Amino acid sequence: MIGAIGILVVFAIFGILMMTELVPTFVALAAMALGIAAVGGLGYEQILNDVIVDGSTRLSAAFVAVFFGAALGAIVEQTGIAEDLVKSAAELGGDSPFMVAILLYLAVAVISTSISGLGAFIMIATIVFPIMVSIGFPRKAAAGIVLLGYANGVMFNPANWVFYADVTGINLQSVMVWALPTGGAALLAGLGYITFQTRTSSLQATWAMEAGVESEETTSQFKSNVPTYALLSPVIPVGLVVVGLPVLPAFVVGILFAAVASKPGLEGLKNPGQTLNQVTHAFHEGISNAAPAIALMVAIGWLLKAVFAESVATTMEPLLSAIIPDSMVLYAAMFILLAPLALYRGPLNLWGLGSGIIGVLAAIGVNPALITTTAVSALRVQAPADPTNTHNAWTADEMGVNVNTITKSVLPFAWITAAAGIIASVYLFGA
Template sequence: MTSTIIAILLLITFIGFIAFIMKGGNLMIGFFVMAILWSVIGLIPFDTAIQKVFAEPALNYGPTIIYIVFGSWFGQVLVDSGIAPSISAATNKVGKKRPFFAAILVVLVTSLIFVSAYGVGSVIAIGVILLPILLSVGLPRDLALSIFSLAIGAPMYLNVVLYNQMKAFFPKAHYAGTYLVFGICAMVVQLIVVLALILLNRKKINPANTEQNLAVIGANDDADEIQKVPAITYIIPVIPVAMNMIFKWDAIPGLTLGVLLAMLLTGKLTSNFKNSIKFLNDTIQTSISNIAGLIMFLMALTFFTGAASLNAARFKPIFEALLPHNTLILCLAIGILAPLALFRGPLHVWGAGAATAAVLPGTGLFSDAFMLPLMYTVTLMAVSTDITQSWNVWGLEYMKVDSKAFLKYGVPAMWLVTIINELLVYHFFG
């Protein structure tokens, strides 16, 4: 009887937490409060709660925080060394003569950069270069913003910073081997759909509207004024992934090698010791300050995950009854229901789906290796096209685009991508 009452109370707070998130509540505070509530309601002994909810989960997550720090630092180096802006500006050379090809090139360049770069700061730094280029070749503002956001989302399957945020939910998954092959395939699927979106809307590309669109956002087609760097540096963004795939390197040495090569090839690692140290200090301070809030959010998440794991057995009968045991059916169901990830909904792990993702691993119904890509794929639908995603919010304001027009392009495209990629999840992990 007592166990039933506890399960009901946990479920009530679970639903309340989802409602709190859906109304825009602060996730960090929500996770922290839920960790306390589930420890109390679940009758977890005080000493056990201190150790298993608030100490061990945070300490065990420490190595993942290091990956996020190094990933953020690498992304900042790409921006501040001039590599990312130079790659972006290089696309402008073909834009005036071949608008359709220029739009495709911008998509590919954006994805190349965000294999490693991450965060709203990096998106803004690159967006103020690439978005005016898209407008300068004649794309309408809503289409330009949509393909730019979708192109950012595609390489997030391989982005070590975002992947390691997912590991807070599924700690036994590994960024290596089969996952990397899946990630590349999933990224290619999304890029193909983005390119198809451009092709289907190619008649809307009208260079005659260039000046008007640039005037609306208050921008100029000035990509040629950006300082150029050696063309060989354009391969730097993929070095960490390549080192992992070819030589089985861990992400930390791969990211460190990328930083050193970026500095060396762009002249930031010079005989002037003070300038080199200043560049290092500036990029480190900026990158860490950019993720300070994220780290504390992830700490709160690990607290809740610890409490959820101790109470997971109470939810196992519920999930066993609700979830399909056939992994193919589950993958198809998640793909079909993918729009539920929008607006921080129940399939978005950094939204209402966080509660579900935190509880599921503890039930033991599915492996972390399967659950991570299953939930990651549907979450990336929201990352790519949701109007609550931080950089999409910035993009809507910068480009003066109505949210309905943005969703009109992004949602159908990403719905198709998600269904296909969920089938890839089944193929590789199911």
């Protein structure tokens, strides 16, 4: 029990340093891994070889998937496909702010199945925000709609699927089976948020004054520059993975399709040299965009190797076995209640402290598919609502709204999505 308490102290110290941003997440996770390994009884050679050397490549499959996904996001951005998708959605919405909001939400979600990094998010948001504000949406509501749409889309990013599967070694199919119903719940929650915002009296009054004056001028600015079929590029890899193609070939197909289809008259086939140069540039930019995520994955790999070590798992098993309910109803209720602990790099954040916790739970015998999809469900709170996300902080600054105000606005709807994901996780893997 003393060893278990020591490991929890290490978790707590570096978790607090991470959550309070006194230490960068990458450094805190790496130090946590070394601390847990030392307290858990691993020797010098084990720490050096197993934790640091092997841990650095523990998530190598996810590294490559994130890189390929970032390359697709880069080419979708470079060719104007992402921009045109947003503008087409604004045109289709016509004079109805409600329909414009729904279509922009869907456009952001579709683009988010492929984009990676803050720069790509900024590119999309700087197009969407002026449209939404010009037709009467308060800045807080516009921010919330974009963030919820983004969070909805990243659930279907195949690169993220590979990461989730790689953390505990579960089958990729398990992640996909969980993602489909949970993504549907996220869509309903997003539509609920839009409906809630459009039913406020102040928003309706703003529409009455501004929509008729500005909507025609706003939508007339947006003319299609890319062939319509090219707009399918962000979701092609998702569809291919769902029907059984491996993730990396699916990304390659999506990248090549975007490069060729984005040019009118399939000019990309007539000028293969130019097309291949564009693809090469996308991969170069993808490396830059993917670098922060890959760096975190290196540290997470260290942490996973530490907590999966036999001595650490054996030390933690009695304590955690007493905490985790045997009843799946109580299990679901507990994690639904605790889902907001994914905020502020908290203990259920898979991109932080949560990766170590689910690693320990998997190591002591909790069904890896169950605990992984439970943790990913909690991320449904983190993705749109965490004030420590760079895209949340940028959004708050861009829209002139306090970042915690945005969190309070979207949290109830994100929490509903997390609850749906946890219920799906228990239903699928709790037997």
